[in-house]
Amino acid sequence: MSSATVARTDFRSIRRSYAVVGVVVAFAALSALVFLGSGEVHPHPVRTTFGLSALVAWALPLFLAPLAYLAVAGDRTRGTITYHLGLPNTRAAYVRGKYVTRAGVAVATTALGVAVAFAVAFATYEHAPDPGRFLAFGVLSTAFALAMVGVFLAVSASVTSRSRAMVGVVGAYFLLSAFWVGPLPVLNLGTALDAVAALPGVGLSDSVRALISSLSPAGAYFNLLPELVWADAPGEYAALQQFAGRPDYLGYEPWFNGLVLVGWVVGAPLVGYLRFRAAELG
């Protein structure tokens, strides 16, 4: 009961903030732009979900981070936490309520973005979008967004100041998204693993590299898309066919990547709560 009250109070608070509206609208607009700009190049909408997945993995967390990093740390800094916890709310109910609102915004943002992309594809593409593929894409993207929001909330619940929350959230984003499966040519996991493999006496097999690569939310997300969204896609696009015939490594198994993603979705906020449960507030 108190968890619902915290969530309702928090939701009232954030829905009146222009930042939430801005995030939801901005991501929807970007999703629409991705599809509007690719319709003539790729007649099949499924090909454009390849580009949209990059937007989800690298831009969506940056949209959600400002809404999540102060979820708990902001209350601690402002002293507002004494209002919530001065009432008979348990710490678990408080963290749960905070997570529910931020997760709700993440779900709404992702779902609206994918829905807008579907609508644009339906209206402007030569071939109609496949509802099943878009649904799978939406579910996976939402799971990824929830995992990242969970991480951000965990950071927020673990620190005592706004600056630490900001540094922690940016660091988590950089490590888990940009670095792990990111577009940067040098600062990425592949380069780091190459460096480790180059050490005398250390060898990293491809299966181990695949396993390590799958362990972040972004890694699991990108490993699941080929199996659940792009498999047997029409149009024979090279970008989508590059995943066909991947070795039978654990790191590429859909069930394993699904487990990793669920682990982040459930585990991150849980770790945040456990850190907060033992925190001294005062």
Added chain:
Amino acid sequence: MSAVEIEGLTKRYGDVTAVSELSLSVDRGEVFGFLGPNGAGKSTTINVLLGFLDPTAGEVSVLGTDVTNEPQSVKARVGLVPEAFEPVPNLTGREHVAAAVETKGADDDPDALLDRVGLDPDDARRPAEEYSTGMFQRMALAVALVGEPDLLVLDEPSAGLDPNGVQLVREIVRAEADRGAAVFFSSHILDEVERVSDRVGILQDGELTAVNSVENLRDDLGMGSVVSATVDDVPDLDPLRAVDGVTDVSADGSTVRVACAAPGAKMVALRRIDEHATVADLTVEESSLEDLFEAYTTDRPGGDDTATDADTDGRPAKGSGPEAATVGGERA
């Protein structure tokens, strides 16, 4: 059963001891003023009372429940005005109160509570972050009153309030105490504490230096009252100094000041003055809580040589000060 029972509370942050071996109790229906300089450990104590902090050592029981084991059942019966907190962004004052009503499962009418604390209905529907400090304090007090709590913990409830607001807080505190609630009251406005508290506790450097009613603290420190008499001709002061219960005599122009530790000394001293001079005007000032506070928290006279003045039971002798002040029969 006491509303608050603290026994041997110690709270350390690393090498820093914020509260040391604190023991006190607050009864139901009692207003307890909790005083101390900044950094004395008042907020730490309050945060332990509410389960925000775990004690390093000692036991804290609120309304008969160990707060470290069952903070939820305690908080359901406690109303809190925290010190220096900011509202939930974008939430109106009324929504703050309504959420508290919902969380506590109470049947209070938020509008009635806001009316009781004097927050205008139009203001109650504005975002609380737009409030003045005084309006915000009124809202916080309304939140604290939700559910007719058995214990009110008020940390600087009058901060930023105008005199009418301070008066309102006093009236509400007394009304709640009359209802049977215990009120644990921390304030820097000592006059307010003096007017409303049944007893006060003075904390310094994490240690409780005194617990008693203001009257008894005056007696214990020998800081009863000062008789100031304006006379036509200042008499010899030595006979006044010889009066039992007079602790200090001085003259300034045509005014004679006689500090009396014992109430009966005032009339005797006044008669002595009247025997040798014509008294044109007279005032009697009781030492304020501010004077007592200073005496217990600084090295003013009466507070230095206490170790030698304390009797074998640890109770301070007249004129003794804070270091030995196990006053009023309570541990301090």
